[in-house]
Amino acid sequence: MVVALHGAYLPRMGPHNNRDGRVKGFIPSRACHPEGLRAVLVGEDGYVVAELDRPEPGPGEIVVRMLSCGLCGTDVEKLEGRYRGSKPVVGHEAAGVVAALGEGVEGFREGELVVPHHHVNCGSCYYCLRGSPTMCPSYREYNFVPGGFSEYFSVPRWIVERGGVHVPPPGLSAREACLAEPTACVLRALRRIRFYEPSSYAVVGLGPMGLTFIQLARWAGAELVIGIDVNPARVSAAERYGAVGLLAGVEDDVAEVERLTGGRGVDAAFVAAGSPAALSRAISITRRGGVVCLFAVPPHGSSLSHDLSDLIVREVSIISSNAATDREMAEALQLLANGVVDARSMITHTYSIGEFGRALETFKSGTGIKILITP
Numbered sequence: 001m002v003v004a005l006h007g008a009y010l011p012r013m014g015p016h017n018n019r020d021g022r023v024k025g026f027i028p029s030r031a032c033h034p035e036g037l038r039a040v041l042v043g044e045d046g047y048v049v050a051e052l053d054r055p056e057p058g059p060g061e062i063v064v065r066m067l068s069c070g071l072c073g074t075d076v077e078k079l080e081g082r083y084r085g086s087k088p089v090v091g092h093e094a095a096g097v098v099a100a101l102g103e104g105v106e107g108f109r110e111g112e113l114v115v116p117h118h119h120v121n122c123g124s125c126y127y128c129l130r131g132s133p134t135m136c137p138s139y140r141e142y143n144f145v146p147g148g149f150s151e152y153f154s155v156p157r158w159i160v161e162r163g164g165v166h167v168p169p170p171g172l173s174a175r176e177a178c179l180a181e182p183t184a185c186v187l188r189a190l191r192r193i194r195f196y197e198p199s200s201y202a203v204v205g206l207g208p209m210g211l212t213f214i215q216l217a218r219w220a221g222a223e224l225v226i227g228i229d230v231n232p233a234r235v236s237a238a239e240r241y242g243a244v245g246l247l248a249g250v251e252d253d254v255a256e257v258e259r260l261t262g263g264r265g266v267d268a269a270f271v272a273a274g275s276p277a278a279l280s281r282a283i284s285i286t287r288r289g290g291v292v293c294l295f296a297v298p299p300h301g302s303s304l305s306h307d308l309s310d311l312i313v314r315e316v317s318i319i320s321s322n323a324a325t326d327r328e329m330a331e332a333l334q335l336l337a338n339g340v341v342d343a344r345s346m347i348t349h350t351y352s353i354g355e356f357g358r359a360l361e362t363f364k365s366g367t368g369i370k371i372l373i374t375p
């Protein structure tokens with residue numbers, strides 16, 4: 001549970017003050033130092049808004065002044081202790097301007113809009129050379145310091161040196177550009193699914209990822225995309241992006257998918273809701289020989305309750321897709337600039353770092369689509 005640590009400030013200190021990265025102890029109601037910065041960090045029990053020293057760029061590093069940073073489901077899961085796939089650093093969908101360049105950094109100028117990628121693979125290890133770049137042992141080793149929900153953050157040399165800091169195409173605002181990372185993740189998932197050559201898709205879970213998937217699938221030539229959610233506002237949003245919307249729990253989505261696909265089921269289902277029930281439902285609406293892509297992260301420790309013989313009898317493949325590389329980051333920025341993915345229509349709420357608690361409330365209420373955090 002995220003506890004109300006609203007308005008609590010940490011004393012000035014380094015961002016990694018204990019071994020697992022979780023912040024222990026805080027001093028309430030401390031005024032912000034003029035040369036410091038405010039940042040949302042993972043606390044012992046929820047989030048804390050901390051006051052830290054502004055980072056100085058070390059050799060090869062870039063310090064970014066954050067302009068906007070998307071709130072992602074994995075951020076919420078990390079704050080609640082349910083996601084353990086990477087270190088407890090929150091805020092990874094960030095865009096901002098270059099505030100300071102470390103020694104030896106070339107190709108950037110101060111004040112320039114950039115979209116840094118929080119994880120970058122090495123390009124030469126066993127995994128990188130065999131088509132699993134996001135499973136590279138180095139991929140999750142580095143991240144923004146102290147995180148993207150921070151007025152300033154530094155980008156490690158590892159990321160800068162390997163092309164992880166992107167300059168968006170002209171005309172793209174920081175608000176739109178910060179959607180590059182989630183768009184890149186969806187793009188990679190779509191590529192993995194397209195190996196199976198689908199022409200009809202179902203999207204289970206119509207948050208920002210599901211809605212992005214609809215737009216990309218349509219761009220990639222999908223004949224039919226069916227969007228399924230329990231939230232009527234999200235179903236309507238899916239319809240605006242060209243999907244056939246189904247309101248789960250009200251409409252019989254399994255029967256409806258059958259009807260829309262000539263009794264077969266969809267060729268591919270994209271699971272953008274982090275519950276085992278969503279995965280099972282996705283399997284049920286996928287045709288014989290089809291593919292289900294698990295994208296949203298279910299809570300740590302959850303398991304799938306589904307008749308496994310059904311998978312073999314109907315030869316349904318389950319694949320997963322985790323994160324994205326810088327190739328997809330660059331492509332995602334182009335797709336946002338071209339309007340293939342309409343960022344503006346997905347951004348429904350914007351909160352400052354000091355309003356982070358309200359951002360979490362909106363996230364959990366399901367009333368918004370994409371929520372951005374600004375300084």
Ligand SMILES: [Zn+2]
Nearest residue numbers: 072073093182
């Ligand atoms: Zn994300």
Ligand SMILES: [Zn+2]
Nearest residue numbers: 122125128136
């Ligand atoms: Zn590697």
